[in-house]
Amino acid sequence: MVLRTYLNCRMSNRQNAMHFFGWLDSPEWNVSVFSFLLSFFWEIQQMLFYRVPSELSCFEITRNCTLATLGDVGISLASFWVVAAISKSRQWFHQLSRWNVGIFTFVGVVITVIFEALATGPLGVWTYANSMPTLPFFGTGLVPLLMWMLIPPPTIWFVKRQLSHVRYRSSKPM
Numbered sequence: 246m247v248l249r250t251y252l253n254c255r256m257s258n259r260q261n262a263m264h265f266f267g268w269l270d271s272p273e274w275n276v277s278v279f280s281f282l283l284s285f286f287w288e289i290q291q292m293l294f295y296r297v298p299s300e301l302s303c304f305e306i307t308r309n310c311t312l313a314t315l316g317d318v319g320i321s322l323a324s325f326w327v328v329a330a331i332s333k334s335r336q337w338f339h340q341l342s343r344w345n346v347g348i349f350t351f352v353g354v355v356i357t358v359i360f361e362a363l364a365t366g367p368l369g370v371w372t373y374a375n376s377m378p379t380l381p382f383f384g385t386g387l388v389p390l391l392m393w394m395l396i397p398p399p400t401i402w403f404v405k406r407q408l409s410h411v412r413y414r415s416s417k418p419m
Contacts, residue, residue: 270408270411272325272329272335272336272338272404272408273322273325273335275403275404275407275408276318276321276322276325276400276401276404277318277321277322279399279400279403279404279407280317280318280321280322280396280400281314281315281317281318283396283399283400284314284317284318284321284392284396285310285311285314287392287396288310288313288314288317289310291388291389291392292306292310293374293376294373294374294376294377294386294388295371295372295373295374295377296371296372296373296374316360317392317396320352320353320356320357320360320393321353321397321400323352323356324348324349324350324352324353324356324397325349327348327349327352328345328348328349328352331345331348332345336411338401338404338405338408339405339408339409341401341402341405346397346398346401349397349401350393350394350397350398353393353397354390354393354394357385357389357390357392357393358380358383358385358390361383361385361386361389362383362384362385365384365386366384373386
């Protein structure tokens, strides 16, 4: 009797812990984490292509790159949700195709072109250095565009790999 009570209590605690940490298995959390990790590295590396005021400290530059990375995470989540809406499943990454990865990437590129045009234009948030190659008509930097062509596929690959243990149900509602 005591053993049964002990085991029931242990099982209940395990189920509560699994329920509490269940959000770790959400696709959105994993897209956010992997997008942040890959994008932050890219943001730091691309600083050579932006005009950075010499009076900015290392902390301020890192903070600015972190804020830009959070914007990249937001773009990744928006791209994820567009594909989820089209495929009618938040679990679309379990059955990857060129189509859904292409849409995920395309949405990121479109949002980036719009944000870069606003940030370097009317909002004046940042300025490209002379070393930044740009698109002729839009004036969008090619380095941020290249990011949105190279980072999304590994992001989705990492999400798929990380969540491979999560049971996939194609009829699962969004």
